[in-house]
Amino acid sequence: MKEFEIAVPVGHEPSAKQIAARSGGLEAVLVKRSLDARGEPLWRYRYEAFQAGEYQPYRLPEYKDVSKAPGVLVVGAGPAGMFASLRLLMEGLRPIVLERGKDVHARKVDMASLSRSGAVDPDSNYCYGEGGAGAFSDGKLYTRSSKRGDNREVLYQLVQFGASPEILYDAHPHIGSDRLPSIVENIRKCIVSHGGEYHFGARVSGISGKAGDFTAVCAGGAEYKGIAVILATGHSARDVYEMLYRGGGALEAKGFALGVRVEHPQEKINYSQYHGRWKPGMPAAEYSFVEQQDGRGVFSFCMCPGGVLVPSSTEAGTVVLNGMSNSARSGRFANSGVVVQIEPEDIPGESPFRMMDFQHSVEASMFRYCEAVRGGGPELEAIAARAGVRPSRMEIPSNPMAAPAQRLEDFCSGILSKTLPRTTYHPGIVSAPLHSLLPHGVADRLRKVFPRVKIGNYCTPGNGLVLGVESRTSSPVRIPRDSENLQYVSVPGIYPAGEGAGYSGGIVSSAIDGIRCAAALAGEQ
Numbered sequence: 001m002k003e004f005e006i007a008v009p010v011g012h013e014p015s016a017k018q019i020a021a022r023s024g025g026l027e028a029v030l031v032k033r034s035l036d037a038r039g040e041p042l043w044r045y046r047y048e049a050f051q052a053g054e055y056q057p058y059r060l061p062e063y064k065d066v067s068k069a070p071g072v073l074v075v076g077a078g079p080a081g082m083f084a085s086l087r088l089l090m091e092g093l094r095p096i097v098l099e100r101g102k103d104v105h106a107r108k109v110d111m112a113s114l115s116r117s118g119a120v121d122p123d124s125n126y127c128y129g130e131g132g133a134g135a136f137s138d139g140k141l142y143t144r145s146s147k148r149g150d151n152r153e154v155l156y157q158l159v160q161f162g163a164s165p166e167i168l169y170d171a172h173p174h175i176g177s178d179r180l181p182s183i184v185e186n187i188r189k190c191i192v193s194h195g196g197e198y199h200f201g202a203r204v205s206g207i208s209g210k211a212g213d214f215t216a217v218c219a220g221g222a223e224y225k226g227i228a229v230i231l232a233t234g235h236s237a238r239d240v241y242e243m244l245y246r247g248g249g250a251l252e253a254k255g256f257a258l259g260v261r262v263e264h265p266q267e268k269i270n271y272s273q274y275h276g277r278w279k280p281g282m283p284a285a286e287y288s289f290v291e292q293q294d295g296r297g298v299f300s301f302c303m304c305p306g307g308v309l310v311p312s313s314t315e316a317g318t319v320v321l322n323g324m325s326n327s328a329r330s331g332r333f334a335n336s337g338v339v340v341q342i343e344p345e346d347i348p349g350e351s352p353f354r355m356m357d358f359q360h361s362v363e364a365s366m367f368r369y370c371e372a373v374r375g376g377g378p379e380l381e382a383i384a385a386r387a388g389v390r391p392s393r394m395e396i397p398s399n400p401m402a403a404p405a406q407r408l409e410d411f412c413s414g415i416l417s418k419t420l421p422r423t424t425y426h427p428g429i430v431s432a433p434l435h436s437l438l439p440h441g442v443a444d445r446l447r448k449v450f451p452r453v454k455i456g457n458y459c460t461p462g463n464g465l466v467l468g469v470e471s472r473t474s475s476p477v478r479i480p481r482d483s484e485n486l487q488y489v490s491v492p493g494i495y496p497a498g499e500g501a502g503y504s505g506g507i508v509s510s511a512i513d514g515i516r517c518a519a520a521l522a523g524e525q
Helices: 016-023 078-091 106-116 152-159 178-195 238-246 266-273 354-375 376-389 408-415 440-452 509-525
Strands: 002-009 029-038 040-052 072-074 094-099 199-200 204-210 213-218 224-228 229-231 257-264 289-294 296-304 308-311 322-325 335-341 403-407 429-431 465-470 492-497
Touching: 002 016, 016 029, 016 040, 016 238, 016 289, 072 078, 072 204, 072 213, 072 224, 078 094, 078 152, 078 229, 078 509, 094 178, 094 224, 106 308, 152 509, 178 199, 204 238, 229 509, 257 266, 257 296, 257 322, 257 354, 257 440, 266 335, 289 440, 296 322, 296 440, 308 335, 322 335, 322 465, 335 354, 335 465, 354 403, 354 465, 403 408, 408 440, 408 465, 492 509
Parallel strands: 072 094, 072 229, 094 199, 229 492, 403 429
Antiparallel strands: 002 040, 029 040, 204 213, 213 224, 257 335, 257 465, 289 296, 296 335, 308 322, 403 465
């Protein structure tokens, strides 16, 4: 085998003649495509070339008919739950998927209502429902590491169910919020057609039994039985943690990151990242950065080129933001989370819920500020006095999901913004002293790091908008499991998986973790 690279201008592809000349007549396989914007923007295509018969393409294991096989309860239909279920089909076991929310298309109605009116359905929103939080994001697939498992099982199945083959070789692959729902639906159809089950509106309120004989009781009273349980509930299912804790199960507080979403005009990011050479037809520019400040990491998270901001609250009385973008990434604005790592030792106490309680308190404080501004009176005056600012007199959105916001330069200077720029956040924004509303350790680190970001136009006055709060970066609770057999340390036969268990972050790593749990479970049978 030999490797070679071909560089071509953006908008072009290597010709068959170029590939043949560089391969020396060998069979050439594209393994990576990356964008090089250091000078004139170029696509760099990297190939591996093989002698005839030497190349062995990756082949997915076959799905089996499991209609008469033993059932496994899969709690949650996000990436971990879906890919665990697909692996169960390969292993000859029958997945019984219990999803608290609605199917991926019905979810859209509830999410639209959340943006329009601020009405939160606690079981159907941007975090809960078929596909999980990842189904309505950018669909970024950045995990390339093989440390946790073979990501090809994830990527090849995504292509099989409708994703572009480009995700197999792009350096920064993504699917897009417009394409993910049909892929998620195709996965469900595959599972059901091979004998698996899907049950929506099935919020699990209790799990009893032992390995080989478990019963899951749902909020409506329905019961489902299985020989094992894969617990893949996502990073926001507090009620599941409480259910385990009430039963005497072990839980651990886990570090997570909290901060803000930062929104810029996409053209400003394009100009900076392409060094003034961006042209129509070139991909929307991305960015990422990692800094250390006062002993904690500060980093960009879930950057969405050409994207929009969306409300991600899972309960009333809180304001949480996330970002999403469609496959074309053609929107006029870019947004990214910029967050500060918070460790259990930063929050006093011994409760395994203390990090989640801290997370909730910040989300609630964002809501209370906007409510106070909307209502005026003594509460607003008190908040403003603590922040050392005069309350804003700008027009206040009526949507309860309105978010506190501040110009980036004003956030760094510690002053309230007199005006706010346009935003993609549909519920609306309220001028707020985020430098004071955020926990001091978060705000102080962000204010020190932002001016150091090595992206032109980032902190230039008039370009950036900071909105609060970005808090659902990962689970603040871990469900401990045995490192060898992946079973819950408190109840053998239960396999905590994915982000909700505290063992992954993002679509691919969660899918890989679900696969690992399904494979470990099958090995025990």
